[in-house]
Amino acid sequence: MAQYPTTDTTQGIAPSEASQRVAAIVGFLLFVELSSGFLQGYYTPLFGSMVDHWEITDATITWFVTAQTLAAGVSVPVLSKLGDIYGHRRILRIAVVLVTLGAALVALSPSFELALLGRVLCGPLAVWLPLEIGIVHSKLTQASSRKAIGLLVGSITLGALLGSIAAGITSAIPNLTIVLLIPVGVLVLCTLAVFLAVPESTERANPKIDGPGFVGLAAFMLLLLWGLHQASSTGFGSPGTLLSLGAAVVIFVGWVWWERRAKVPAIDLSLVTQSTLWPAYLISFVLGMVVLGTQTVLITFLAGDPDVLSYGFALEPGKLSLISIVGIFPATIAAMVFSRLAKRLGLIRVLLIGLSMGMLGQVGLLTLNGSLAAILVCLVIGSLGQGLLLGALPALISEEAPSDATGIATGVYNSLKTLGGAVAGSVFAMVLTAFVVPELGAASRAGYLTIWAICAGAFVLGLLVLPILKRNRPVTTVIPVQPQEVA
Numbered sequence: 095m096a097q098y099p100t101t102d103t104t105q106g107i108a109p110s111e112a113s114q115r116v117a118a119i120v121g122f123l124l125f126v127e128l129s130s131g132f133l134q135g136y137y138t139p140l141f142g143s144m145v146d147h148w149e150i151t152d153a154t155i156t157w158f159v160t161a162q163t164l165a166a167g168v169s170v171p172v173l174s175k176l177g178d179i180y181g182h183r184r185i186l187r188i189a190v191v192l193v194t195l196g197a198a199l200v201a202l203s204p205s206f207e208l209a210l211l212g213r214v215l216c217g218p219l220a221v222w223l224p225l226e227i228g229i230v231h232s233k234l235t236q237a238s239s240r241k242a243i244g245l246l247v248g249s250i251t252l253g254a255l256l257g258s259i260a261a262g263i264t265s266a267i268p269n270l271t272i273v274l275l276i277p278v279g280v281l282v283l284c285t286l287a288v289f290l291a292v293p294e295s296t297e298r299a300n301p302k303i304d305g306p307g308f309v310g311l312a313a314f315m316l317l318l319l320w321g322l323h324q325a326s327s328t329g330f331g332s333p334g335t336l337l338s339l340g341a342a343v344v345i346f347v348g349w350v351w352w353e354r355r356a357k358v359p360a361i362d363l364s365l366v367t368q369s370t371l372w373p374a375y376l377i378s379f380v381l382g383m384v385v386l387g388t389q390t391v392l393i394t395f396l397a398g399d400p401d402v403l404s405y406g407f408a409l410e411p412g413k414l415s416l417i418s419i420v421g422i423f424p425a426t427i428a429a430m431v432f433s434r435l436a437k438r439l440g441l442i443r444v445l446l447i448g449l450s451m452g453m454l455g456q457v458g459l460l461t462l463n464g465s466l467a468a469i470l471v472c473l474v475i476g477s478l479g480q481g482l483l484l485g486a487l488p489a490l491i492s493e494e495a496p497s498d499a500t501g502i503a504t505g506v507y508n509s510l511k512t513l514g515g516a517v518a519g520s521v522f523a524m525v526l527t528a529f530v531v532p533e534l535g536a537a538s539r540a541g542y543l544t545i546w547a548i549c550a551g552a553f554v555l556g557l558l559v560l561p562i563l564k565r566n567r568p569v570t571t572v573i574p575v576q577p578q579e580v581a
Contacts, residue, residue: 320338392473444482
């Protein structure tokens with residue numbers, strides 16, 4: 095279990111001064127996550143301009159996302175574990191520099207191939223949050239760390255919103271290189287913040303590195319994500335998909351065999367399979383399915399022409415962008431305030447509320463999709479539930495993990511969330527393809543209803559496993575942080 099500072103700090107320092115120093119530390123980390131979200135939200139609205147800039151096709155631009163996802167799948171477990179061993183700030187510095195270099199390469203690349211290399215360098219973006227949680231747990235009490243984690247998660251979603259808006263504004267600039275350099279400037283400021291103002295964590299894991307374990311895990315994630323990417327375009331029955339997924343299964347079996355016998359494994363399987371964590375990890379996978387796997391589903395549904403397809407509202411891009419904001423903003427607020435609910439109700443009840451609201455949102459989309467007003471209400475309800483889960487899950491996982499394993503524990507959370515999105519993205523693409531009406535060239539309403547039913551069922555699965563989740567210990571009393579730990 096994670097340990098927290100337990101010494102009273104009122105000796106030699108005023109509480110207000112200690113609070114100001116803690117706020118300063120968290121404030122810089124908030125800017126780091128705001129930068130992360132900004133980069134994630136900035137590129138998507140520019141895909142059309144990128145296609146023209148690099149003279150590629152609409153199908154080819156999907157590699158812009160795939161390259162980063164594959165790199166994240168490999169780098170997150172490795173870098174989060176290295177953070178536990180060598181210090182979370184040290185690895186965070188490396189990750190921030192790599193992402194900044196990657197974004198700069200994307201902006202300055204004369205060819206799409208070099209841009210893809212830049213996207214590979216951006217893969218460690220997904221490990222920023224696990225490393226920051228390791229720092230937070232080293233510096234703050236439990237209650238304060240919960241609040242900090244909620245603010246960090248909220249900053250990601252807020253940054254994504256700001257990035258999307260900024261891209262819409264800057265897209266009018268004719269020179270795409272200048273447009274793509276804007277997030278690089280944000281990342282340079284982020285790099286300065288990490289090097290100059292972010293403190294180092296204090297806990298350290300066993301310095302022995304399980305090389306074969308890391309290699310096997312990276313190979314498994316790479317093959318699995320690649321196989322799912324192939325499945326989204328060619329189906330699960332294609333030779334390329336079967337070969338990749340089959341190899342991933344074989345490697346995973348061998349990896350489990352090795353990890354159970356390693357003295358210092360890359361991931362302690364006895365930890366992640368205990369009742370204090372595995373239900374939370376399963377819910378993380380479910381959350382990734384809905385949050386990451388349905389990003390374009392509702393947008394394409396709303397854009398449908400009801401006179402032709404018998405569904406949709408023929409909404410223009412501007413109105414669709416506003417609806418995207420409606421889907422993001424409630425999650426931001428919920429993530430930022432989940433710690434207050436957890437203080438009164440406990441983390442388990444917060445997860446219960448989040449899963450229930452997420453399920454209600456999907457059931458509402460399934461049954462009330464003929465009314466735009468009803469869809470917006472369901473979108474807000476679901477977004478609030480997702481925000482609570484986005485804040486509460488990493489908080490619970492990091493609290494239940496040993497103090498020298500908070501990085502890898504939350505890194506597994508991030509990896510499973512990404513994996514859930516990849517699995518759902520492939521399955522949902524196949525679902526819509528299966529329901530395509532040839533004469534219309536678009537999926538029927540039944541395809542969308544199937545997806546929303548699957549998502550509602552995924553949240554029900556989360557509700558079913560939630561009672562299994564047991565807490566190792568009660569909430570500890572909040573005690574201020576030592577002054578030397580926040581200096």
